[in-house]
Amino acid sequence: MVTVAIDAMGGDFGPKPIISGLLEAFKEREFKAILVGNKNEILSLLPQGIKDKVSIVEANDVISMSDSATDAFKRKNSSIYKAVELVRNKEAQAVVSAGHSGATMSLATLRIGRLKNVSRPAIATLMPTKTGKSLVLDVGANVDCKPEHLFQFGVMGEAYAQTLLKVKEPRVGLLSNGEEASKGNELTKEAYQLLQHLPSFIGNVEGNNIFDASTDVIVCDGFVGNLVLKTSEGVADTISHFIKGYIRKSPIAIAGSLLMKKVFRKLKKEIDYAEYGGAPLIGINGCAIIGHGKSNSKAVKNAIFQAIDYVNAGVNIKIESRLEEISAL
């Protein structure tokens, strides 16, 4: 059974949504959890019946969003530090945190370590497409990348899509400013050459291809990936703002919107980050799921499920063997 270490103190709303999410997760799946944080606070939120599936590791420091990620290494009493150590020491197979993502990333990369032949772990995120999901990586771990990093992201994304998204032959695309091979900046043009060694590589793809179900894995550096993510959120937000504003001004439209309630609910579900849980840091020798700071209990539940699935799917073995295979060529 998978054991998940959970940073109980990380996230903008403290331990409450995290423990609620954990309790919801227990209703649906079998796993063990280690909650890391302030013992008294955790115990006050934990019902009696659940205590055999959960152990608590005391940690009295919390890295807050305004702290620097580099401080994380010194603050060995922080909940995220101790949660990561549990994976390092093989007491847990995965760590979930909705806290300081930079700290989680740095600690997970350096304390748990990288997979063989992986230079830079990447944060991967699922995006809704017209018919399913696509995976975009990196979305923030590495702002400045070398071509070989993008190549490795392609391999890691391919492995994730095969094992977790169950796409037998994932289509891996390189995010660029045009489909033609001649398009791109200095970085992507060189990465294009490397990615051509990957049979699943379909060439350059554009921003709209993230959502049109033409591509399963979209490769980019973390600077670009973060912008794409935030831009998408911004567009969805603004469209919903416009729709709400127009509706308010017309009784007829209000009536219409009531009849369309289900439609809007479905749409919201489709683009709600909480449905996705969190973003895995792919490429470390373990599993770390990075949650949104604003994670509600549903997001925490889904992040825990992501962690369990990640461990069970054997992504890491796949990545190592694939990189081995390719480096042998």
Next chain:
Amino acid sequence: MVTVAIDAMGGDFGPKPIISGLLEAFKEREFKAILVGNKNEILSLLPQGIKDKVSIVEANDVISMSDSATDAFKRKNSSIYKAVELVRNKEAQAVVSAGHSGATMSLATLRIGRLKNVSRPAIATLMPTKTGKSLVLDVGANVDCKPEHLFQFGVMGEAYAQTLLKVKEPRVGLLSNGEEASKGNELTKEAYQLLQHLPSFIGNVEGNNIFDASTDVIVCDGFVGNLVLKTSEGVADTISHFIKGYIRKSPIAIAGSLLMKKVFRKLKKEIDYAEYGGAPLIGINGCAIIGHGKSNSKAVKNAIFQAIDYVNAGVNIKIESRLEEISAL
């Protein structure tokens, strides 16, 4: 009166929407036009009454979307080449083309020339925000940029916002992966230092700030700008795809959507590129408006209006004097 040179042959649908757009434009504004392209084809589409406001320049070659931009300089008989030459020779003050955008950009930059102290002209595009419009530049002219280019984009965007968007004190932001000054990639971190000399600079902004009315001018390199643009189109497209799909499945939702028809029409107008016309190439010693290849007559009409407004607003003088001012510091 402003004279606009129009590439009558550029665009995916040939001269028809271009000439329709021109005729629509004449109904609303006073200007002169020079249509460049196949004379017989143009004449067959032009009504009698209009001919005193329009002259025709014969050009029997068309640069198609699949041609290379570098060929554009050799094909002196092409409609876009001749249209650009009209601005170079001061027979027109602006050129509008919905044809090969790379060719238009290169020709306009090199044949018309750059403004003093501008190293790289940039394509700027308007985006809808919750309360108005924001300007993003560069969205495709320069995939690889140096910090000083981004700085100049900031100055050019500021001038555009002041003169054309009538924003007295535009807020200029640098697109980055976080608001803190420490965020960014190598390029933007250096550009940040330079942009601090601009009193209108508000620091780093994120992808969602393009739409939330917090920023008037968003500065980025052309690779990132193109991705942001295409991603936005993709998200809007996918949301409309989801809504349509859900509606189709439910008679109640169909009824609701009929009542909400006006809402959807307004939304469509808000995000329809045709409302914006085209994207100016800012920084050249003249005016070039680059239209979407799929421009319909409304987009062509609005592109012509953009050209007239650009010339009348005196953007170029503003850019030159601002750069002069700053370089003197």
